[in-house]
Amino acid sequence: MTPSGAKAAHPGSHHPALYWHALADGRIQCDLCPRYCKLHPGQRGACFVRMREGDGVVLTTYGRSSGFCIDPIEKKPLNHFYPGSSVFSFGTAGCNLACKFCQNWDISKSRDMDSLMDAASPDEIALTALSHGCHSVAFTYNDPVIFAEYAMDVADACHARGLKTVAVTAAYITELARPDFFSRMDAVNVDLKGFSDDFYLRLCGAHLQPVLDTLVWLRHETQPWLELTTLLIPGQNDSDAELTALSRWVRDELGDETPLHFSAFHPDFKMSEIPPTPPATLGRARRIAREIGLKHVYTGNVHDVDGDTTRCTGCGKTLIVRDWYEILSYRLDAQGRCPDCGTPLAGRFGAVGAARGEAFGAQRIPVAIHRR
Incomplete structure (x- = not known):
């Protein structure tokens, strides 16, 4: 239909x-x-x-949310999409993957529709985000693909009021549905779970190839800004061979300036016996990806200033220094270029957030919907 x-x-x-x-x-x-x-x-x-x-x-979840919060855009994570700006975030319930390591399982695996107590129309969400000074609205916490009709209507309401939109998704979507969905998004962070079909099948109940197909399509056929995140699970998707294969694929198929975030796992849901990701694993993954040729590789869910720092691809000078979700320094000009050599930084930039010296910071603020 x-x-x-x-x-x-x-x-x-x-x-x-x-x-x-x-x-x-x-x-x-x-x-x-x-x-x-x-x-x-x-x-x-x-x-x-x-x-x-x-x-x-x-x-069954149209207009119903598990809650609304204002986050830093870096929490999505997006490091090259209006750094330092605030994003109005929400999700619903359910998921079309079955990840045994889900970090938001209480939301994504919920079977209690009565727990979705926050009802809001698309217009109410857009107006609430505006009233709190947010620059964008993010569909997150659970995968927005499964509430596509609601997300698309909210996105239309946001665009009508000048707000940007962000999808945080595993990109498990069909060729039929993806044009309508992603045409409404200004930025996308895709959770690339791992880089083997065995991993996807065993731990996610899904397959890798449809995700790769969507990623290639996103890069070459659409306009949203794209970043990737891979949650590194000890002993599951963190081998040198898999990290090398993943990094090469991103470089060759998506481009060497595609930001890639390696994020730390913490024991949860059905994998509570697995230990947290050691910081050394994140550093090793980042080193491998950079040696392969990726220019913007980050570490996440840990305090790692070096792993969160953005550097100029022209002269190598430091442009943005972060600690977790907080921006410590910002040196891009108004057009998103290096002030030392003039090389443009890949991404979306403008006079919001850190560019105005008004970075939102690492805070998270629960908010209530403004009723019309």
Whole structure:
């Protein structure tokens, strides 16, 4: 079913879903993600939030959120997208992956729709973000692909008011659905879980190739700014061979100026017996990626000033110094160029956040929706 088949919905209602078609055997196939769930009447997809209702599919979490917060943009993480600016963040419930190491499992694995107490229309979200001085709105915490209709409507409301939009996603989406979804995004951080199909199958219940296909498409066929994050899990996706293969692929397929974040794992969900990622592992991963030729490689979830520092690709001078989510110094000019040699830094920059000496900092602020 195409976008023209959707109807308006009120917050908290079952919203007609896009991207499905009827099968000859009477089932309905969801065409949003590569799982292609085939649904009997009343049956939910693997994501739990998309359900067959009558002769169609509905999104059961439209207009309902697990909560709203204002974050630094660096928390998404995005280091080359209006550094120091604030982003209005929210998610819903459910997920189309089954990651045993999920760091937000209480949200993404929720089966209690009553826990989504914060109802908000797209207009209310955009107006609330504006009222708090946010520069962008992020769809995060759980994967926005599964609440695509809600995310796209919110994105349209944000763009109508001059706000940017950010998707934090695993990019497990079909070729059919991705143009509508990503055309509404100004920046995307893709969680590239690992670099083997075995890893994806064992620990995520999914496959690697659809993610790689979407990443190549994002880089070459779309306009959003793109950064990648890989959570390094000891003994699972942190070998030299896998890190080398991942880094080479990013360099060759996405470009050597694509920012890559290696993030520290902490024991959680179904992998509580795995120890936290040692800082030395993050440093080793960063070194490998830089030796392969990637120019912007960062470490995350740890205090590592060197691993969070952005340098000029022309003269090598320091441009942005960070400690975790806090910007300690910022030296780009108004056009995002090195003040020493004039080389432009890859990314999106302007007179917001750190560029005005007003970096949001490492704080996180829960907020309530402003009702119309």
